[in-house]
Amino acid sequence: MSEESKINLLNFDYEALEKFVESLGEKKFRAKQIMKWIYQFGVTDFAEMTNIKRDLQVKLSEIAYIKAPEIKVQNNSADGTIKWALDAGDGQLIETVYIPDGDRATLCVSTQVGCAVNCAFCATGAQGYNRNLKTSEIIGQVWRATSCIGFTPNPKLRAIDNVVLMGMGEPLFNLDNVVPAMKIMLDDLGFGLSKRRVTISTAGVVPNIDKLGDMIDVALAISLHAPNDELRTKLVPLNERYNIKSILDAVARYVSKSNANSGRVTIEYVLLAGVNDSPKQAKELAKTLANTPCKINLIPFNPHQDSSFKKPSIEAVNKFYQVLIDHGFTVVTRKTRGDDIKAACGQLVGEVKNKMKKIARFTSNEVLE
Secondary structure (H helix, E strand, O other): OOHHHOEEHHHOOHHHHHHHHHHOOOOOHHHHHHHHHHHOOOOOOHHHOOOOOHHHHHHHHHHEEOOOOOEEEEEEOOOOOEEEEEEOOOOOEEEEEEEEEOOEEEEEOOOEEEOOOOOOOOHHHHOOEEEEOOHHHHHHHHHHHHHHHOOOOOHHHOOOOEEEEOOOOOHHHOHHHHHHHHHHHHOOOOOOOOHHHEEEEEOOOHHHHHHHHHHOOOEEEEEOOOOOHHHHHHHOHHHHOOOHHHHHHHHHHHHHOOOOOOOOEEEEEEEOOOOOOOHHHHHHHHHHOOOOOEEEEEEEOOOOOOOOOOOOOHHHHHHHHHHHHHOOOEEEEOOOOOHHHOOOOOOOOOEOOOOEOOOOOOOOOOOOO
16 A cells, blocks of 8 residues: 555544544444554554554554655754754645753644735745645654654653744644644654643634634743734734724733633734834733733744835844833843844745745835834
8 A cells, every 4th residue: 555545653642543533343442542653652663662563563553654854954043943844745845843951852844735814024925825734744854854853762861841833834824734733742752742831823813812722721922012903903914803892892802711821821022123023012912912911922033035114123122122111011022033044033934835825925125104
């Protein structure tokens, strides 16, 4: 049987894998064994799964396989960040970024080939959009990164202890594949991550924020980037469909039934020189978020060739930060990592072919009212 007609077991979370082994006439506990081999020991050859009986090994090899996207290019930053370009088939590449920080390490994972949201300042959106990634291609990024760093069944020694779905794509446009992948990240038989250590970032797909809350409990981050709807619609065209109030209302509903968020959401705000980085706009942002328990993550813009936006001055960043602090917010200014290999926030591009229509965008050359 060709690989194309076989089943990639990376597409199954534990519940789906249980159903699969039962369909083969096997007991449920076989799913537990297979999960451990794949995600704790990095084994992809059924013949090496020594506690699985030989006839089942043969049966599995005939109808199934275990395969993560292959690495095509690896770039290493001077600060320890690693960016991988992974093969998504048909000549298309997705990008995954590993960011070590002391005794912790974060992996930034993509969920689509490209992105249709088309935020004005983002290199990914400029590349266009082709398709959603499969569950195997999402969790496969975590598997592949772990295979480079080192597998271990000991959760205290695992190479990756924080995953953010903030790479290429809008995760909430791909819930059917994203949620099973996150379940594997959280599962003790999978990567065993804390739900507070798996973060899904969205530009604000309101109906799917509500759906997400009924499907899984993970940390939520909102890519806001503006203090008002007029500016946000120019920077994030999706705002024309789901405005700031509707997003913050959805956030309140999500957080009310979540344990992962500790009662508050993360607000991501890319600072663009002369566009959204003034003290006046900081005060307006404070007013906009007054009733939203949150931590604000300020991200100085990371320049790329497809954008005319500029990075704000250190003085502008500090003034914006101080205004928010003075209004009682918890604020973090994100340290730029991996910009020498174009692995920083907003710089991921991959290789996107056969692009579909994108949402309209705005550039910094246009007049801002």
